[in-house]
Amino acid sequence: MARMKELRSPSPGTLLFGFIFTDTPTMRRALEGLVGRYGPVALESPARPFCETNYYNAEMGQGLKRKFLTFKRLVPQDSLVDVKLASRDMETALSEGGRRRINIDPGILTLERLVLASSKDFAHRVYLGRGVFADLTLIFQGGHFRCLPWTYPDYSRDDALLFWERARAIHLSRLRRQRRNRSQGRC
Numbered sequence: 402m403a404r405m406k407e408l409r410s411p412s413p414g415t416l417l418f419g420f421i422f423t424d425t426p427t428m429r430r431a432l433e434g435l436v437g438r439y440g441p442v443a444l445e446s447p448a449r450p451f452c453e454t455n456y457y458n459a460e461m462g463q464g465l466k467r468k469f470l471t472f473k474r475l476v477p478q479d480s481l482v483d484v485k486l487a488s489r490d491m492e493t494a495l496s497e498g499g500r501r502r503i504n505i506d507p508g509i510l511t512l513e514r515l516v517l518a519s520s521k522d523f524a525h526r527v528y529l530g531r532g533v534f535a536d537l538t539l540i541f542q543g544g545h546f547r548c549l550p551w552t553y554p555d556y557s558r559d560d561a562l563l564f565w566e567r568a569r570a571i572h573l574s575r576l577r578r579q580r581r582n583r584s585q586g587r588c
Contacts, residue, residue: 410477410478410479411478411511412511412512412576413475413476413477413478413576413579414475414476414477414478414509414510414511414572415443415471415472415475415476415509415510415511415568415571415572415575416439416471416472416474416476416480416484416507416508416509417469417470417471417472417507417508417509417510417515417568418435418469418470418471418488418505418506418507418508419467419468419469419504419505419506419508419517419555419556420432420466420467420468420469420470420503420504420505420506421451421457421461421465421466421467421503421504421506422461422465422466422468422502422503422504423461423462423463423464423465423466423502424502424503425448425466427495427502427503428448428466428468428503430495431491431495431503431505432470434491435472435491435505438487439472439474439476440472440473440474441472441473441474442470442471442472442473443470443471443472443473443568443571444470444471444564444567444568444571445468445469445470445471446468446469446470446560446561446564447468448466448467448468449466449467449468449560450464450465450466450467451465451466451467451555452465453553453554453555454554457504460500460501461500461501461502461503461504467555469561469564469565471510471568471571471572473575475572475575475576475579476509478509478511480509481507481508481509481516481518481529481533481535482518482529482530482531482533484507484518485507485518485519485520485533486531486533488505488506488507488518489505489520491505492504492505506518506519508536508538510565510568510569510572511572512541512569512572512573512576513540513541514537514538514539514540514541515538515539515546515556515565516535516536516537516538517535517536517538518533518534518535518536519533519534519535519536520532520533520534521534522534523536523551525537525549525551536551537549538552538553538556539552539556539562539565541569545562545566546562546565546566546569548562
């Protein structure tokens, strides 16, 4: 008779954020708040023009920039809902006149995938709770991140894919270090 597999928690993930912004001081305030909450940054992309869509222009204006970053501390994969809600609170706190000055998109990177948190439902998104959906954005296959039909254009750019592959290599190194320390009885 086949045995039922035991349920267990997956390996922790690397917390990531994507910023869309026009105002660099606002982005810096957001970054300081995230560092205060989640610890030091592991990897940060340069800011680059965000021109893949005009979706945010009416609210945030012209001349938008895009920036990605990851954090050093590994987090449980099921923390994504709390991180998304905290990010929305931060967007609100940094708003002026009811308009966002920055869009903060959190996600989790694992060895297998990159998942973003979203407040919008769609066919490929899975509801996590409290108004938050998981958006499977990239999958890791054949030694590289692969885009999916719904992957946002700014996540599917060559420079973005290289950034996420570097972030994954750092993530793998941290997981190995964590496992080695655990096997040696260290925290």
